[in-house]
Amino acid sequence: MATDDAVSNDAENSWRKIASGMWTANNNPADRWTSCRSAIQYINLFLANADKVKWAKAEVVAQMFCDREKAEAYGLRAMYMYYLLEAHAGYTEDGVLMGVPILTEPEAAGSNFNVPRSTFVDCMKALKEDARLALEGLPWEYGDAAEMQRLSAKYAGADQGKVTRVFGANFIGRMSGKVVEAFVAKADLLAASPAYSDQSGVDWKTAAASAAKVLNHIGGVDGMDPTGWTWYCNVDDIEKLSPTESPAEILWRGERAKSLSLEEDNFPPTLYGNGRINPTQNLVDAFPMLNGYPVSHLSGEYDENLPYANRDPRLEAYILYNGCKAGNTNKEIFTAADGTTNDALNKVVGRSTRTGYYLRKLLRQDISLDPNAKADQYHYTPRIRYTEIFLAYAEAANQAYGPQDKGGNGYSAYDVVKKLRHRAGIGRDNGDAYLESIKNDQAKMAELIRNERRIELCFEGFRFWDLRRWKSNLTETAKGMNISGTRYTPMEVDKRSFSEYMYYGPIPYSEVLKYDELKQNQGW
Secondary structure (H helix, E strand, O other): OOOOOOEEEOOOHHHHHHHHHEEOEEEEOOOOOOHHHHHHHHHHHHHHHHHOOOOOOHHHHHHHHHHHHHHHHHHHHHHHHHHHHHHEEEOOOOEEEEEHHHOEEEEEOOOOOOOOOOHHHHHHHHHHHHHHHHHHHOOOOOOOOOHHHHHHHHHHOOHHHHHHHHHHHEEEEOOOOOHHHHHHHHHHHHOOOOOOHHOOOOOOHHHHHHHHHHHHHHHHHHOOOOOOHHHHOOHHHHHHOOOOOOOOOOEEOOOOOOEEHHHHHOOOOOHHHOOEEEEEEHHHHHHOOOOOOOOOOOOHHOOOOOOOOOHHHHHHHHEEOOEEOOOOOOOEEEOOOOOOOOOOOOOOOOOOOOOOOOOOOOOOOOEEEOOOOOEEEEEEEEEEEHHHHHHHHHHHHHHHHHOOOOOOOOHHHHHHHHHHHHHHHOOOOOOHHHHHHOOOOHHHHEEEEEEHHHHHOOOOOOOOHHHHOOOOOOOOOEEEEEEEOEEEEEEEEOOOOOHHHHOOOOOOOOHHHHHHEEEEOOOO
């Protein structure tokens, strides 16, 4: 809601506020300094004491538990370093790309807390060293047969029963080898991006190789889940989920639980929701035509009088537009300015849409918020989707090798994009003619990959960070669609106010005041 993808109808929303020019070093909803550094402190305390714990009576089991728990801690520390770099790395006034202070020992009352920031390069080295230590002690996935055999051979005296006790499928959901490798891929993509690449020590080839390392475990593009683009509403998958499994699309997920909160926040008013997230016309325009051509291309045959006809199926799956049916009663939703219900454009301040659109993605339509017949359903949070890693590979491989060069990985950026679009139903009748027309053009392929990332990962917390690592335009005005009768008129909704230095987030103002060794990023 601080980007060109959506606005909020809540005037007090912190992201809406910073998008209007209120982002400061002491008003920062993107802050991760305190939470991630606190987590690292607890991890360091654990690592300092893990060898003192009696994990089990059997010596070999105790050793396996100790090794595994320490490896998880290293993996988590790498993860928190990634989040800190994403939120707080930046260039100081002397032009050096800095990260955060690197702490590998627990701090105590007598510790020196006035520690300078380490360079981005050194932070990446620390992250990758933690990842290396984690991968030494973790299976690729808990319960995996090949990994169980490998671990049996690693620990003398550990029969299959003992290995299962420590590394069995009951622990799926914890930090594992594939999660660690995924965070390395995410970190390398960040570091290779335009905002960091000149001083990060990481290039696009490295980023492509890191993503490929994850994807090769599932067979590359052949392992792409054909229903992965609708993971949030694949009811059969969600209902059947046990604690020890994940759908093919999901690399790492949170717990499954019944709730109504997402729908309460984002269903339109006539479905008893608050309509909080309002997708923009900017995002709607990013969805191509069904034949694969952009709406701006003549071959797309876009009709401005029928703007939602013959569009990418993901548009209707992710965004609720005028005339769509929604909810467990399949109710028709009218968002037009001349609509008669509270779903209409700007009908009720703080509840109705400001753009002419409501959110559909993430929400289960079989939920009921009717006070007389409430019905919740299961949800889960995908911490990492394989689609994210496929898109990371496509972006890096295209920059490193060009659109069709496989770089020794068995699949190219073009292969990934073609498969992603095909599974969504794009260009099936014409062989995706638009993709074929640009498959030898690196710049146009890069543009398409960014657009596919925007669509596939929308509303999952990526756009704000992506625009900044790409050093893209942060000030594009958020637009909506005013519909009156049969007339469709694009309109401005929210202007964005960001300065160029905001490609990099600030160090918290309170920390800079306390510790003179902490250098602030430029501009803050």
